[in-house]
Amino acid sequence: MSLTESILKFNRDRFADMLTRATERQVRDAINNEKISYRDLLVLLSDKAREALPQLAGRARELTIRRHGKIINFYVPVYLSNECVNNCLYCGFNSSRSIDRTTLDVREIKIEFRSIKKIGFDNVLLLTGEFPKTAGVEYIRQAVGLAKKYFTFVGLEIYPLSVKDYSLLVGEGADGLTVYQETYDYDTYTKMHGAGPKKDYRFRLETPERAAAAGFRKIGLGALLGLSDWKIETAMLALHLEYLQKKYWKTEFSLGFPRLIPPAADFATPHPATDRDLIHMMCALRLFSPEAGFLLSTREKPSLRDNLIDLCVTQISAGSKTSPGGYGARDSGEQFHVFDSRSLAEMVKVVKQKGYDPVIKDWDKNFCGTSRGAERESHG
Ligand code: SF4
DSSP states (O other): OOHHHHHHTOOHHHHHHHHHHOOHHHHHHHHHOSSOOHHHHHHTTSHHHHHTHHHHHHHHHHHHHHHHOSEEEEEEEEEOBOOOSOOOTTOTTOTTSOOOOOBOOHHHHHHHHHHHHHHTOOEEEEEOOSOHHHHOHHHHHHHHHHHHHHOSEEEEEOOOOOHHHHHHHHHHTOOEEEOOOBOSOHHHHHHHOOSSGGGOHHHHHTHHHHHHHHTOSEEEEEBOBTSSOHHHHHHHHHHHHHHHHHHOTTSEEEEEOOBOOOSSTTOOOSSOOOHHHHHHHHHHHHHHOTTSEEEEOTTSOHHHHHHHHTTTOOEEEOSOOOSTTTTTTOOOOOSSOOSOOOOHHHHHHHHHHTTOEEEEEOOOGGGTTSOTTSSOEEOO
């Protein structure tokens, strides 16, 4: 069965039944197993596992340090455009929302890159909405070329493309691609994406695979928490990750855990995930995939971010702006309002206080072929 079929045929009743029937013993075994199976992961999502959350968290912390060391990598998002043809109901850039729209030109992009470099970042994530008319593949290719003059690691969070287009961007120097499925639940996906090219569920689901085939070194996956039941999203995300890790074993995969922030009062989060739900999800997935990088954005409040640093996170953003030109080039509409506005310097201090090493640069092209951590350069 293909990945798409496995996900579309995911049996919710069997899943719910398994969660109900999970025993204390199964939970204990799953927490203590050296390598857990997909079935163990499902056990770890049960209410019985929730009762053992402190033990689960302890194990997640242990595995994270064993696999990744006591380090936190920093990245910063750079929004290049907030123009979009899609109508995702949960997004502030949704085509029907009335906000100040812009796509940065070359001069403005350079202003943004210079300010970000001055702050001290070396790992950037370039973002656009889906608006090929002004932010097409050629525009993104040009932005990647410019970014490579300033930064060692250039990641992209853009609309889904073909292998051929992705190859162009990899050829220009793009290192990573992040594409969140938003929700793995087909019916919810269809409801949330009523118009625009994004309504094609399958094309989006198969995007990480096309990116891996095109040669991106790092690929980020995830679901937007709040659209559907977080336990079902976790189960499907794990299926997706396992499939990709087996097929593209040379590629590094990471998971992001964005929680939905409603763009306006007219949108209510359908299935809110609490802080404990988020922690539960992250810890269960850490046991399932000790090697995956775990990203945390400034969507979360400072106290939770600080606690997750010494639990299972490996990469965080800081001082983020969610509008094109937000670092100095110009004013425009933001995608969402961040909950943690602390600067890079402030976050570096927090990370150090926790006994972790803040990492600004964790890779160099001269080390091509080595794994994460080939060259680590601590900030400050
Ligand atoms: S989530 Fe992305 S594709 Fe959807 S409206 Fe927002 S920017 Fe556009």
